[in-house]
Amino acid sequence: MKKRSLIPILYIAFLMLPIYWLVAMSFKTTNEILSGFSLFPQTFTLENYVTIFTDPTWYWGYINSIIYVTLNTVLSVCVALPAAYAFSRYRFLGDKQLFFWLLTNRMAPAAVFALPFFQLYSSIGLFDTYLAVALAHTLFNVPLAVWILEGFMRGIPKELDETAYVDGYSFPRFFVTIFLPNIKAGVGVAAFFCFMFSWVEMLLAKTLTAVEAKPIAAVMTRTASSAGYELGLLAAAGTLTIIPGAIVIWFVRNYIARGFAMGRV
Amino acid sequence: MRTENQRAWFFVLPVLALVAFNALVPMMTVVNYSVQETFGNNQFFWEGLGWFEQILRSDRFQAALGRQFLFTFLILIIEVPLGIIVALSMPRKGFWVPVCLVLMALPMLIPWNVVGSMWNIFTLPKIGLLGYFLNDVLGINYDMTQQPISAWITVIVMDVWHWTSLVVLLCYAGLVSIPDAYYQAAKIDGASPWSVFRYIQLPKMKTVLTIAVLLRFMDSFNIYTEPFVLTGGGPGNSTTLLSIDLVKIALGQFDLGPAAAMSLIYFAITLLVSWVFYTLMTKDDAQ
Numbered sequence: 001m002k003k004r005s006l007i008p009i010l011y012i013a014f015l016m017l018p019i020y021w022l023v024a025m026s027f028k029t030t031n032e033i034l035s036g037f038s039l040f041p042q043t044f045t046l047e048n049y050v051t052i053f054t055d056p057t058w059y060w061g062y063i064n065s066i067i068y069v070t071l072n073t074v075l076s077v078c079v080a081l082p083a084a085y086a087f088s089r090y091r092f093l094g095d096k097q098l099f100f101w102l103l104t105n106r107m108a109p110a111a112v113f114a115l116p117f118f119q120l121y122s123s124i125g126l127f128d129t130y131l132a133v134a135l136a137h138t139l140f141n142v143p144l145a146v147w148i149l150e151g152f153m154r155g156i157p158k159e160l161d162e163t164a165y166v167d168g169y170s171f172p173r174f175f176v177t178i179f180l181p182n183i184k185a186g187v188g189v190a191a192f193f194c195f196m197f198s199w200v201e202m203l204l205a206k207t208l209t210a211v212e213a214k215p216i217a218a219v220m221t222r223t224a225s226s227a228g229y230e231l232g233l234l235a236a237a238g239t240l241t242i243i244p245g246a247i248v249i250w251f252v253r254n255y256i257a258r259g260f261a262m263g264r265v
Numbered sequence: 266m267r268t269e270n271q272r273a274w275f276f277v278l279p280v281l282a283l284v285a286f287n288a289l290v291p292m293m294t295v296v297n298y299s300v301q302e303t304f305g306n307n308q309f310f311w312e313g314l315g316w317f318e319q320i321l322r323s324d325r326f327q328a329a330l331g332r333q334f335l336f337t338f339l340i341l342i343i344e345v346p347l348g349i350i351v352a353l354s355m356p357r358k359g360f361w362v363p364v365c366l367v368l369m370a371l372p373m374l375i376p377w378n379v380v381g382s383m384w385n386i387f388t389l390p391k392i393g394l395l396g397y398f399l400n401d402v403l404g405i406n407y408d409m410t411q412q413p414i415s416a417w418i419t420v421i422v423m424d425v426w427h428w429t430s431l432v433v434l435l436c437y438a439g440l441v442s443i444p445d446a447y448y449q450a451a452k453i454d455g456a457s458p459w460s461v462f463r464y465i466q467l468p469k470m471k472t473v474l475t476i477a478v479l480l481r482f483m484d485s486f487n488i489y490t491e492p493f494v495l496t497g498g499g500p501g502n503s504t505t506l507l508s509i510d511l512v513k514i515a516l517g518q519f520d521l522g523p524a525a526a527m528s529l530i531y532f533a534i535t536l537l538v539s540w541v542f543y544t545l546m547t548k549d550d551a552q
Contacts, residue, residue, distance in 0.1 A: 007354040011347075011433075012368050015426060018387045019371070021394045025386055037397040079279040086276035091267045098277065100543060105288050107535045109487035111508040112528040115515050116291030139287040142280055202378045202490055217378045231386060238379040245374025246367075253363040256370060256434065 019242070025235035033231050048236035058237070061216035064130070065199070066244065068213065071134035073194040076141040077149075077187060084149035085175070089158065102143040113139070114207045121208055128210045136204050141194040148193060152186025185255045192252045199245060216241060298525035316526035326527060328502070329510040330534075336506055337485045340424045344481060345474070347425070348432025353466070355437055366437075369430040381494025384423045409496060413503035416496050420504050423491060428481060435477040439470035479542040486535050507531055 025033060026048055027041040052058040086092070087099060117136055118127070126132040160182065164174040180187070202217035209215060220237050249256070299317070302310045320326050356362060375383070390396040390408055399407040409416045443465060451461050489508035492498070498505035498513070505513070511531065515524035 004354045005356065007351055008356075008365055011351045011429075012365065015369065015372055015430070017394065018383050018426065021387045022383045033392060037392060037401070039394075075283075079283055082276040083280040086273035089267055090270040090273035092269070092271050092273040095273075098281075100540075102280070102284060103543065104536055104539070105284055107483045107487070107539050108288070108532055109489070109508050109511070109528075109535065111487070111489050111511045111515075112295065112532055113291050114512070115521075115524075116294040119294060120290050135283075136287065138283050142284055146280060196374055200374065200376045202376055217376055220378065220382070231392075234382055235386060238375075238382055241376050241379050242371070242374070246371060249367050249370050249374060253367050256363075256366050 022235050023239050025231060026239045028232050028235075030230060030232050045232075048232045049240075051233060052236055052240065057219055061214060061219035062240065064209075064213050065205070065215045065217075068130040068133040068137075068205070068215070069195055069198040071130055072137045072141060072198040073191050075134055076138050076145045076194045077191050079138075080142055080145035080149055080190065081180075081187075084146045084153055085179075087146065087150045088153035089161070099146075102146060106140050106143045108139070110140075110201065110203045114203060117204060118207050127208065128212045130213050132208045133205050133213060133215070134198075136208055137198045137201060140201075141197055144193055144197065145190040148190045149183070149186050152183045152189070156182050188252050189255050192248060192256075195248055196245065295525045295528050298521045299529055300522075302522055316522045317530065320523055320527045320530060325510070326530075329505055329507050332503075332505065333486065333507040336420070336424075336488075337482060339421055340428070340485050341478065341481060343421070343425050344429045344432050345478060348429050348477065349436050349470070349474075351429070351433045352436035352440055352470075353462070355433075355440075357441060366434065369433055372427050373430060377490035378494050380423065380427055381491045384419065384426075384491075384495050388419055409500075411500055413500055416500060416504050420492050420495060423495060424485065424488070427491065428484070431480065432474075432477045435473040436470050439473040440466060443469050475542065475545060479539060482542065483535065483539055486538075 024039075024041055027044050027046070028038075029043055029045050029047065032038065032042055087095060113136075121127050121132040121136070126135070156179070160178065161174070164178055169178065202215065205215040206218045206221075209218065216237065220234060300311065300313060302315075355365060372380070385393075387393045388396045388407075388409055390400050396407065399405045406412075407415050409419050447465050448461070451465060456464075487508060488506060489512065492504055492506060493509050493512075496504045498509045508531075511524060511527055514520050514527065
């Protein structure tokens with residue numbers, strides 16, 4: 001038993017090493033970084049973080065990212081709920097084809113869509129708004145949300161729906177007061193995945209914004225190129241991007257294993 | 266059993282409208298570009314299938330496609346077995362399980378450009394932890410910006426670091442759903458660890474493993490941000506994967522026609538391979 005637990009420990013150590021290095025770098029001064037190798041910060045400094053929290057271009061990058069990610073999560077889950085219900089409960093003309101077509105959007109390389117998205121959202125006047133990024137990210141998040149929610153809904157017996165109808169519940173009332181509480185875990189997991197993929201995607205987010213809705217990634221690349229090579233600042237900015245994800249994942253930790261199986265186990 | 270009901274379409278309508286807006290309009294734009302030639306000034310000339318022929322015959326595209334397949338193949342044969350091994354050796358219950366799961370999922374929640382920067386900082390020859398360790402402690406000549414081999418290994422290790430946890434978590438979900446009675450029965454029959462794996466654990470993991478392979482295939486085939494930030498496609502063109510090459514053509518050189526044709530070919534390949542996986546997967550569901 002002892003020997004077996006060595007594998008996960010080694011694996012987690014491997015995962016933590018680059019993260020440790022990023023965090024360690026963020027507490028070093030630029031001088032120390034460039035002067036050579038040191039395993040721990042020799043002159044511990046918070047200067048990099050102070051820069052980020054006092055400069056509006058920096059902290060607005062985070063706020064912008066969080067706004068469009070939240071918008072996208074709410075939007076994706078709301079439209080995916082009825083669709084997933086339909087796929088899990090009914091057979092209708094073209095259901096299988098439609099489901100596969102939805103999934104194909106998950107397969108489209110973001111690089112393919114970058115330029116057409118820019119043109120599309122510019123032409124309808126949404127360029128450089130939160131809504132543009134949130135809408136663009138639904139391309140891959142809605143199919144995923146439908147897929148996850150459908151898996152969870154299939155696990156709820158159909159008798160539940162039928163009993164509710166016999167008891168005289170209207171469909172919206174049944175859906176909100178009876179059905180939704182039953183698939184709470186599924187909604188949480190779907191929301192988690194939407195948050196995750198919208199938070200980590202940067203190519204489309206960068207292409208669709210300029211100033212007003214600029215995501216943190218754009219701030220990072222511009223700083224890296226304009227202010228020379230400020231590794232400490234870059235590391236601090238990177239460290240801060242890990243935090244929202246870590247918080248969200250802590251909330252869903254008990255559903256995470258099942259959620260990754262898309263409710264299909 | 267699901268009942269036949271055409272009104273279910275109304276439930277699907279919002280999703281349909283949203284995804285159609287996002288997928289069909291850009292897709293038509295790409296198709297439109299792919300069959301035309303432009304000299305700027307919004308003047309377009311009919312080009313037919315010329316771009317497709319040119320792209321399919323070009324050495325540059327074939328080389329990028331070859332690198333892409335090699336990359337995807339390598340990460341799949343590393344990540345899938347490694348993921349299974351880690352999932353098998355995880356404890357089934359106890360205090361440490363949620364902690365392990367959260368720590369393992371952490372790399373997946375880091376923005377992709379930060380993943381690239383992080384590995385860049387990690388592997389810098391004199392400054393980075395890995396770069397210092399390899400060069401100055403072990404004496405291995407390692408420099409990602411000069412040697413294609415180093416760059417390839419770094420890109421592969423970075424992807425293994427980033428995504429193996431997806432395979433682990435999926436397999437783990439499959440494993441915890443196996444009732445204890447199965448293991449007890451196997452113990453009574455005196456089954457070896459290998460036959461427990463082969464006849465109890467592997468069949469139970471089959472569905473989730475297919476999902477894992479499908480997701481890993483799609484995402485690794487479309488990978489752009491991480492290797493772009495890490496190596497920029499270099500040294501030379503050695504780590505220029507399909508997406509990187511595509512963006513170079515489309516946004517760097519602004520060759521919209523060839524870029525659009527390449528997009529469609531690229532998408533078609535992803536679609537074809539994914540469709541094979543998908544049919545295999547739904548066939549299992551039906552049984």
